[in-house]
Amino acid sequence: MSSDDTQRPNNGWVPPEARPDRVPPGGRPERAPEADHDRLPPYAPRPRDPQVPAVPVPFADSEGEAVHESAEENLEQAVRAESVPDITEIPRVLSPVDPVNQVDPVAPVEPVAPVEPVTEAGAEAPTVLVPVVLPVQDTPIPSGESFDEPTLLSGTAASDEDDRTQWIPTGPAAEAAWSAAQTPEDELVTAPRSRRRKDARSVGRGKDPIRTAARGVGQTLITLGMIVLLFVVYEVYITDIFGAQKQAEAKTQLEEIWLPSPDDVGAPGVETAIVTAPAQAEVDPEKRKPTYDVTLGDAFALIFIPAFGADYSRAIIEGTNPDDLYVGPGHYPDSQLPGEKGNFAVAGHRVSKGSPFNELGSLNSCDAIVIETKYDWFVYRVLPMQEEVATWNPRSNPKCADVKVQKDAYQGVFGREITTPSDIAQVYAIPHSLTSDVSQATQRLITLTTCHPQFSDAERMIVHGVLVKSYAKSEGFLPPELGEV
Amino acid sequence: MYSWIWRHLPGPTAVRLLQVLILFLGITALLFFVVFPWAEPHLPFDKVEVGS
Numbered sequence: 345m346s347s348d349d350t351q352r353p354n355n356g357w358v359p360p361e362a363r364p365d366r367v368p369p370g371g372r373p374e375r376a377p378e379a380d381h382d383r384l385p386p387y388a389p390r391p392r393d394p395q396v397p398a399v400p401v402p403f404a405d406s407e408g409e410a411v412h413e414s415a416e417e418n419l420e421q422a423v424r425a426e427s428v429p430d431i432t433e434i435p436r437v438l439s440p441v442d443p444v445n446q447v448d449p450v451a452p453v454e455p456v457a458p459v460e461p462v463t464e465a466g467a468e469a470p471t472v473l474v475p476v477v478l479p480v481q482d483t484p485i486p487s488g489e490s491f492d493e494p495t496l497l498s499g500t501a502a503s504d505e506d507d508r509t510q511w512i513p514t515g516p517a518a519e520a521a522w523s524a525a526q527t528p529e530d531e532l533v534t535a536p537r538s539r540r541r542k543d544a545r546s547v548g549r550g551k552d553p554i555r556t557a558a559r560g561v562g563q564t565l566i567t568l569g570m571i572v573l574l575f576v577v578y579e580v581y582i583t584d585i586f587g588a589q590k591q592a593e594a595k596t597q598l599e600e601i602w603l604p605s606p607d608d609v610g611a612p613g614v615e616t617a618i619v620t621a622p623a624q625a626e627v628d629p630e631k632r633k634p635t636y637d638v639t640l641g642d643a644f645a646l647i648f649i650p651a652f653g654a655d656y657s658r659a660i661i662e663g664t665n666p667d668d669l670y671v672g673p674g675h676y677p678d679s680q681l682p683g684e685k686g687n688f689a690v691a692g693h694r695v696s697k698g699s700p701f702n703e704l705g706s707l708n709s710c711d712a713i714v715i716e717t718k719y720d721w722f723v724y725r726v727l728p729m730q731e732e733v734a735t736w737n738p739r740s741n742p743k744c745a746d747v748k749v750q751k752d753a754y755q756g757v758f759g760r761e762i763t764t765p766s767d768i769a770q771v772y773a774i775p776h777s778l779t780s781d782v783s784q785a786t787q788r789l790i791t792l793t794t795c796h797p798q799f800s801d802a803e804r805m806i807v808h809g810v811l812v813k814s815y816a817k818s819e820g821f822l823p824p825e826l827g828e829v
Numbered sequence: 830m831y832s833w834i835w836r837h838l839p840g841p842t843a844v845r846l847l848q849v850l851i852l853f854l855g856i857t858a859l860l861f862f863v864v865f866p867w868a869e870p871h872l873p874f875d876k877v878e879v880g881s
Contacts, residue, residue, distance in 0.1 A: 692877060768879050768880025794877045
């Protein structure tokens with residue numbers, strides 16, 4: 345190699361015009377590479393010559409990087425070397441010399457100069473074209489910024505992407521093309537990078553419509569499932585909390601209503617004497633005088649069911665619309681009131697909103713249902729169950745002394761019945777009758793209704809009881825039936 | 830949807846977690862106090878009275 349090469353700090357890249365073998369024997373000035381075309385030997389490989397095998401580019405990341413780095417070095421060094429001469433002058437000087445072989449400067453794809461290494465091979469055989477692998481396009485470039493001079497890649501950008509064997513131009517036209525192609529720097533470097541980023545996003549974030557749709561459906565279903573679960577939590581636990589608060593308020597309100605007022609003294613049927621013995625407090629419902637003053641939505645009585653526990657008590661609200669039942673058991677406004685001849689009918693939630701009648705299914709015949717009103721205690725007892733009617737013996741249990749199998753108009757009224765939601769006759773004065781007329785009623789019944797089965801309202805559970813005893817309220821007196829826990 | 834929300838929440842992870850918690854509680858309260866009370870009468874397990 346010439347002394348030029350030794351001066352350069354690169355691996356041997358020599359600008360075309362500086363190569364000694366291109367200097368004609370006559371000692372032409374350095375920049376005279378137009379001789380290249382004249383002296384192009386017939387066996388020199390042309391661009392895209394099928395006889396020149398394309399150097400395969402490894403696709404694996406690691407190898408690709410290796411290739412890339414070495415190529416990058418070459419390119420950088422080539423740039424440094426190339427920047428020494430004033431190449432902009434070259435076309436002006438040389439273009440007219442060889443218009444035939446000149447490559448169209450507009451299309452820098454048809455190059456004619458070797459970047460690489462132009463070493464002894466270039467000296468021995470005056471081959472001008474050298475295949476160089478440019479691993480730019482399909483090889484991952486993790487650090488595209490490292491290309492200080494991206495213009496060197498300009499030839500590749502315009503060429504066929506599949507052709508990885510690039511021909512780096514030499515010669516005047518190529519130089520012109522090279523300098524002309526220096527303009528779109530940013531575009532050429534950033535384009536492949538942005539495309540890669542887009543590809544990565546499409547894999548990572550699911551821009552694939554099928555993937556997106558499947559993900560959307562899945563998340564929607566999960567969300568709906570969460571809402572259903574939250575509804576169960578709301579129904580079973582949250583409404584119990586709210587219902588307990590409302591129930592406590594209703595009880596407080598009831599206590600205030602029941603406070604003795606001066607008007608009560610001497611009112612008809614009000615006992616003023618203090619009685620603590622049950623026998624003395626016992627009254628005949630037929631002879632009791634107090635009347636009820638109930639308002640829809642307000643509590644007017646307390647219900648105790650000792651079988652549900654000693655602390656079980658609920659304020660009974662007048663009315664059975666959802667707001668009433670949220671507070672506590674609700675009295676059917678068309679049914680009779682406690683102690684009256686006919687049917688005192690009460691509805692209550694089995695699950696949710698305080699669950700006052702959750703254990704209605706566990707009531708047995710003769711269990712006590714105690715109702716406290718402003719002036720009275722009423723003790724009802726559950727009627728015989730259907731399966732117990734045939735062998736019913738009131739004397740078998742002291743609690744059952746006054747509980748009889750129902751006959752005549754009351755035939756078929758049992759302690760517990762499962763019926764349809766539309767069975768309004770269960771709360772008539774005479775259950776199962778065709779009319780709500782109370783004039784024919786001979787019994788004083790209580791009827792509790794709730795939903796059935798648990799967690800559903802497909803059916804209704806009905807519990808019937810009969811009044812067996814009533815007491816006048818007196819300070820310090822509690823019915824002994826409350827102790828039947 | 831959830832990843833979209835997460836991406837659009839500002840701040841570091843701890844702050845985002847706090848925001849997610851607040852969002853969840855807010856939506857739950859909306860469900861408990863508005864949506865569920867409205868939907869309850871239309872669902873088949875709340876009726877306890879006969880003749881309705």
